[in-house]
Amino acid sequence: MSGQTTPQDRGQPLLTVRALTRRFGGLVAVSGLDFDLHAGEILGLIGPNGAGKSTTFNMIAGTLTPTTGDIHLAGRPVGGLPPHEMAARGVMRTFQHNNLFAGMSLRENVMIGMHVGLASSLLGVITGRAAVRESEGAARRRADELLDFVGLADVREHDVTTLSFGQGRLLEAARALAGEPRLILFDEPAAGLAPAECDRLGRILQQIAARGIGVLLIEHDMRFLLELAHRVVVLDHGERIATGTPEEIRHDRSVIAAYLGSSARTTAAGGTDA
Amino acid sequence: MKTVVQAALVIVVLSAIGFLLGPWQTDIYRKLLLWIALALSYNFLFGVAGQVAFSHFTFYGIGAYAIVILVTQVGMPLPLAALAGVALCVVLALAVAIPATRLDGFYLALATLALAQLFIVFLNEGGAVTGGTGGLASYRLPDIAGVTLSGPRYTVVIVLLTTLTWGVISRLDRSWFGRACRAIRDNPQAAAAMGIDVARTRVIAFTLTSVLAGIAGMVYAFVDNTVNPPIFGLENAFLLLFMVIIGGSGSQFGAVIGATVLYLLPFVLAPLIGHHHALVFGVVMLAVILVQPRGLVGLVKSRPGAGQ
Ligand SMILES: Nc1ncnc2c1ncn2[C@@H]1O[C@H](COP(=O)(O)OP(=O)(O)O)[C@@H](O)[C@H]1O
Ligand SMILES: [Mg+2]
Numbered sequence A: 001m002s003g004q005t006t007p008q009d010r011g012q013p014l015l016t017v018r019a020l021t022r023r024f025g026g027l028v029a030v031s032g033l034d035f036d037l038h039a040g041e042i043l044g045l046i047g048p049n050g051a052g053k054s055t056t057f058n059m060i061a062g063t064l065t066p067t068t069g070d071i072h073l074a075g076r077p078v079g080g081l082p083p084h085e086m087a088a089r090g091v092m093r094t095f096q097h098n099n100l101f102a103g104m105s106l107r108e109n110v111m112i113g114m115h116v117g118l119a120s121s122l123l124g125v126i127t128g129r130a131a132v133r134e135s136e137g138a139a140r141r142r143a144d145e146l147l148d149f150v151g152l153a154d155v156r157e158h159d160v161t162t163l164s165f166g167q168g169r170l171l172e173a174a175r176a177l178a179g180e181p182r183l184i185l186f187d188e189p190a191a192g193l194a195p196a197e198c199d200r201l202g203r204i205l206q207q208i209a210a211r212g213i214g215v216l217l218i219e220h221d222m223r224f225l226l227e228l229a230h231r232v233v234v235l236d237h238g239e240r241i242a243t244g245t246p247e248e249i250r251h252d253r254s255v256i257a258a259y260l261g262s263s264a265r266t267t268a269a270g271g272t273d274a
Numbered sequence B: 001m002k003t004v005v006q007a008a009l010v011i012v013v014l015s016a017i018g019f020l021l022g023p024w025q026t027d028i029y030r031k032l033l034l035w036i037a038l039a040l041s042y043n044f045l046f047g048v049a050g051q052v053a054f055s056h057f058t059f060y061g062i063g064a065y066a067i068v069i070l071v072t073q074v075g076m077p078l079p080l081a082a083l084a085g086v087a088l089c090v091v092l093a094l095a096v097a098i099p100a101t102r103l104d105g106f107y108l109a110l111a112t113l114a115l116a117q118l119f120i121v122f123l124n125e126g127g128a129v130t131g132g133t134g135g136l137a138s139y140r141l142p143d144i145a146g147v148t149l150s151g152p153r154y155t156v157v158i159v160l161l162t163t164l165t166w167g168v169i170s171r172l173d174r175s176w177f178g179r180a181c182r183a184i185r186d187n188p189q190a191a192a193a194m195g196i197d198v199a200r201t202r203v204i205a206f207t208l209t210s211v212l213a214g215i216a217g218m219v220y221a222f223v224d225n226t227v228n229p230p231i232f233g234l235e236n237a238f239l240l241l242f243m244v245i246i247g248g249s250g251s252q253f254g255a256v257i258g259a260t261v262l263y264l265l266p267f268v269l270a271p272l273i274g275h276h277h278a279l280v281f282g283v284v285m286l287a288v289i290l291v292q293p294r295g296l297v298g299l300v301k302s303r304p305g306a307g308q
Helices: A053-061 A083-088 A106-112 A122-126 A130-149 A165-178 A195-210 A222-228 A246-250 A253-260 A264-273 B002-020 B023-048 B056-073 B078-102 B105-125 B152-174 B176-186 B188-193 B198-220 B234-248 B252-291 B296-301
Strands: A015-024 A027-037 A042-046 A068-073 A091-093 A183-187 A214-218 A231-236 A239-244
Touching: A015 A053, A027 A053, A027 A231, A027 A239, A042 A053, A042 A195, A042 A222, A053 A083, A053 A091, A053 A183, A053 A214, A083 A091, A083 B188, A091 A165, A106 A130, A106 A165, A106 B176, A122 A130, A122 B152, A122 B176, A130 A165, A165 A183, A165 A195, A195 A214, A195 A222, A222 A246, A231 A246, A231 A253, A239 A246, A239 A253, B002 B023, B002 B152, B023 B056, B023 B152, B023 B176, B023 B198, B023 B234, B023 B252, B056 B078, B056 B105, B056 B198, B056 B234, B078 B105, B078 B198, B105 B234, B152 B176, B152 B198, B152 B252, B176 B188, B176 B198, B188 B198, B234 B252, B234 B296, B252 B296
Parallel strands: A042 A214, A042 A231, A091 A183, A183 A214
Antiparallel strands: A015 A027, A015 A068, A231 A239
């Protein structure tokens, strides 16, 4: 898998992160981080607990404002935009802990992911304009396709509270895809999944990238990530300590040292065995 | 097409009932329809959008007073007065919602309670404009294109108000907008990640439903041909809240059931047990909340598959 050609030379990167820094009081959670992510690429972001992965993720998703540094999406500056603006620009995310809309069906959850594309004039909604009804019908059909894609078509009308944790993860992936994003951010998607579920999720991530969507994958489970990523950025104490192909990362001394030097040995093993 | 026929049928039947009733029943029937209209829009605000606002009945009062003042004191033609009343509701709703919805939901509750209290003070202290504690009376609905809308004809106006409110609310509820509102109610953080502008959606939901309440108030103004401060106090604001909760928060049918049961209950209870009915009323509400937290509609809809 790691021998795959990377989509790096496809011209302008989809996402560029330059000198990205975030401080919490005296603590520098992310420090001068640089990386690029191309369309169709799975970029892995790894590092031991507390390395600054989630902080980086949240700055790109718009949940946290960078202290300094730049984030560009397809050449446009997007640093500091609120989450809904990032989603409107094609950046969708999943949550580390499943964040589904309880009391709604799977299909409705996926349709909420289509909000940006569906939102039209409220006058059209109130007057029952035909175009509104048609786009609603099309959204429904697309939601069903996406549920089929992640293997949840059979339970699409069930309430999401009936899902297992692993199924919730898959639904989150379908919901993120629903917005026809250019970039999807996955925050530790494999955490808490059984091995079979991990495999299924891995295949789905590869198919997502094959559609030309950029994937930023945050994991501290090395095995899952190195199998999937085209390129990897390694963080430790908020700084990038290595970057390269999974093969290079596997043999990088500073990475091995960072992982062995922290409690990550146990967490890296725990991720898939749990 | 099918829904148009259904809607027309409902309007015809509900209007026909208006022609069969005596004066006393007509009064109850009209107010029941108005309560249902209010409960429908409030259910969207409270139950679907999850906004704990206490101003819904206040907007009903604002609409009622506005149209009377604009027609009788300012001398505006009725359609213009109605438009101005809607504009007033929009401005006031935005003034409350824009600052309040950006903060925690608790502040919306406080801000709307403050608005409700301010409105009562304004009515009582408004001198000749609001008629003070006695309110305004001795006015009547101007003829519309030469037609006098009174008696059962005015009941038809109320039927149209209620059915239109139902139509507007159900279209909103089943659209991307209703989904966005429910998403925000359940999980604002995840909703924002889906591209939903949380603050904006909340403000729109608040303003739209408040305008619907204001329009209902305009219709109400010519039911009794008098408006006075006690009607628009907090007591009715809380009755409205209980209608939505007892009926089944978030459910449109629930709002209809809740409004019907709570509005009619005192009429049934009062002859049986006299002035103790308020106590029994409270006990019945408590019992429903404890036994069936999903509200009365939960009794009907608890069968699997009945929800769709
Ligand atoms: N909201 C916050 N306030 C203060 N410190 C924070 C906050 N979020 C994260 N941190 C700190 O920033 C560092 C990086 O955290 P995080 O990005 O969550 O790491 P990771 O996701 O790699 O485990 C940690 O030391 C963490 O304690
Ligand atoms: Mg983390």
